[in-house]
Amino acid sequence: MKTKDYTISSGNVFADAELPDAEECLVHAELQYSIATEVSRRGLTQRQVASLLGISRSHVSHLLEKRLSRFSLESLQQMSAKLGLDSH
Numbered sequence: 001m002k003t004k005d006y007t008i009s010s011g012n013v014f015a016d017a018e019l020p021d022a023e024e025c026l027v028h029a030e031l032q033y034s035i036a037t038e039v040s041r042r043g044l045t046q047r048q049v050a051s052l053l054g055i056s057r058s059h060v061s062h063l064l065e066k067r068l069s070r071f072s073l074e075s076l077q078q079m080s081a082k083l084g085l086d087s088h
Contacts, residue, residue: 024073031076036064038083053079 007016014029015022039049046060053060062070063079071079080086 028071028073028076031073031080032063032066032071034085035076035079035083036066038085039064053082055079 010016012022012026014025019025044052046057046064049055049060049063050057055063059070
C-alpha cells in the first residue's frame, strides 16, 4: 500500500506557500472574510454596504468576490471598524 506524503500546515497557508509578507496576507484575508461574513449575517444589499462603508457598489462587489489586491490592509481595517467588528 502506497502512502502519500503531506506537510502539516503552520496555520498560515501564505507562509506554507512561502509567499513574502505571509503574515500580512493572512490578516488581509481574515479581515475580508470577517467583513463578508458580517455583511451576509446582516443581510445587507450591495447598495447598503456601499453606503455604510463609503465605497462604490463596484468596490463592494470586488470585496465580496474576494478580489483582495484591490484593498489595502488599512482600508479593510477601516471597513471592519465601520461594521463594528474587532480589528486585528
